Amino acid sequence: MLRLTKKADYGLMALKYLAEQAVLTGKTGPASAQSAKDIAEAYHIPPQLLAKILQTLTRQGILVSHAGTNGGYALARTAAEISAFEVIRAIDGPLFITSCITIHGTCDLAGHCTIKEPLRKVNDSIKELLSGITIADLAEPQDTAEPANTLGGGLVSIAL
Numbered sequence: 001m002l003r004l005t006k007k008a009d010y011g012l013m014a015l016k017y018l019a020e021q022a023v024l025t026g027k028t029g030p031a032s033a034q035s036a037k038d039i040a041e042a043y044h045i046p047p048q049l050l051a052k053i054l055q056t057l058t059r060q061g062i063l064v065s066h067a068g069t070n071g072g073y074a075l076a077r078t079a080a081e082i083s084a085f086e087v088i089r090a091i092d093g094p095l096f097i098t099s100c101i102t103i104h105g106t107c108d109l110a111g112h113c114t115i116k117e118p119l120r121k122v123n124d125s126i127k128e129l130l131s132g133i134t135i136a137d138l139a140e141p142q143d144t145a146e147p148a149n150t151l152g153g154g155l156v157s158i159a160l
Helices: 006-025 036-043 047-059 084-092 116-131 135-139
Strands: 063-066 072-075
Touching (some): 006 036, 084 135
């Protein structure tokens, strides 16, 4: 089963929160900065873990941090310009479903393996799908009339 790490999940939740707050307040940039504490409280995320995640996202240029009394974190670009794939990669590193898909991965069965290419296609499809989902998409109100025949329950559903 493919799963996002808790850190990636929390990172996406934090960015969703920042995007929603910017829309609610009508402010962008430093004026829309939100504290790590507010984000942690909104989603019941362990504050210390969230602080590390937000620092990572800031180092990767996805967030900007603002010091001071009304400081906090804000999106470095618009929510429509930040993909879920970019966030996951910033937090967890490259996304590979098997070790043989990696750039330098070696496999004991390299000469006999018949599934490397199909798995590469799956990996590329997942990357493409996550690259097409933006933080703005996550911040949109969810349609509760979703069909019941989907797998997953998080960001990505796989229709049957």
